[in-house]
Amino acid sequence: MNDDRLLDIKNLQIWYRTYRGYAKVVNGVNLYVGRGEKIGLVGESGCGKTTTMKSIMRLLEKEIVHIPDGGEILFEGKNILNLPEREMQDIRRRKISMISQSPMAALNPVFKIGEQMVDIIKYSGLLESNNKEDMIEIARNAIKTVMIPDPDRILNSYPYQLSGGMRQRICIAMSLMTPRDLLIADEPGTALDVTIQDQIYRLLNELVKDKGCSLIMVTHSLGVARELVDRIYVMYAGDIVETCKTKNLFDNPLHPYTQGLLDCIPRLTGRGLSEGIYGYIPDYHVPTPGCRFYPRCKEAMEVCKNEKPPVIEMENEHYVACFKYVTENFT
Structure with missing residues (x-):
């Protein structure tokens, strides 16, 4: 593991057991947090953000959750998924804290x-x-x-x-x-009025700076993420579709889903109301085998329907999972 990485999630899948079979909610997530770094995890409700965060704390109910082999959640080099319960309790008490929504x-x-x-x-x-x-x-x-x-x-x-x-x-x-070494803030402003939200977000920012802890900010608000975090992961239907430094995301969004999220932000200059993003997140019991954004994407190609897009580095630390940026020909 890279010594600068406090947390490193690799190929994490999380399935929920239901009467209809498995709901494959998290679909091979890769995500890391550096020591003292602030990252944001953004996306619509139901995209798997809270499920991913609860898996870090190992708070998901074993009776209804299945985590396929091959995924890892490395914290200080140790795989949280394999730790004894006593050691996991010590991590919750001393190392990682989570603010629930x-x-x-x-x-x-x-x-x-x-x-x-x-x-x-x-x-x-x-x-x-x-x-x-x-x-x-x-x-x-x-x-x-x-x-x-x-x-x-x-x-x-x-x-x-x-x-x-x-x-x-x-x-x-x-x-x-x-x-704590890592603070997970899962929509911490959900039940707060606007003035208190701002104060709480400033407080979290000061905490990270003063104490040198790392922060994962889970939020629907790109505006909050823009002010608070160093890097942003954009999550859609259990997939990380784009990640980069915060400034790059707003200056040059690449994935059609990211572009749609940014288009939904109200502008001071007007332009009327946004149409939003067409459609809904997929049924996790029968998701498309390819890109999960395929049914809602205005730029979808035939290859998107059946093949999962690779993650491509477009520029320095700016990654996107989209066939739009693949130069090879697919048949």
Whole structure:
């Protein structure tokens, strides 16, 4: 593994077991994160972004998920998919943290916020003494960091006593209060109003700079990704279709799907409403054997229907998976 790569995902496939058979949601994803690097993962809802992130934390239910052989999720050189549960728990406690887009799923409804935050600090090994007052003070400061007033009241509250936005900020506070090597932010602004969103995104940016941790920002918003990350991966229906440095993506989008996403962004100059991208993501039970964007692509060719496009480097670190850029002739 490249020493500069903290996380390296190789040929990852994830299938869900359903009554109709396997839903092949993630289709051979390749993705890496450098140490101290910020990357963005963008795409429509249902494209497999959260599934991919949960696989890093190994939070997918084994009973309904099948990961075919050949895929790897290397964290600091170790394949997360093969680690014993005890070692995986240690990674969750000390190495990787994930901000969920569903705060009620991340918080235990029968314990007070303070109890849950103190447990995180206790098992992270942040304090040698495990003095409860010291742990409560760390939790109190973390709550202040995410712009919530009256932290003592929050610590004594149950999750159901807080609004959706407050719960989301608590989840963010939990992720930020102990040092981590990798922070996964899965749509962290989902339940927040616009002003708080901006503050939270700035906070995440400062965290990465100050503490030197790496960040994976999962988002629908290309505008958020443009402001926060160094590189962007564009995901469509379980495939990474384009990846490059952030500036290059906006200056020179190559894949028809990326171009469609950018065309959907409202412009200050007007131009009327965007038509969006025609169609829907495919049925994962019977996806096209070729490019999964084929049914929606205005530039589709016959070869796209039956063959998966190769990943081509068009310029320095700008990769695209599209037959449009292949010069060879296919029959």
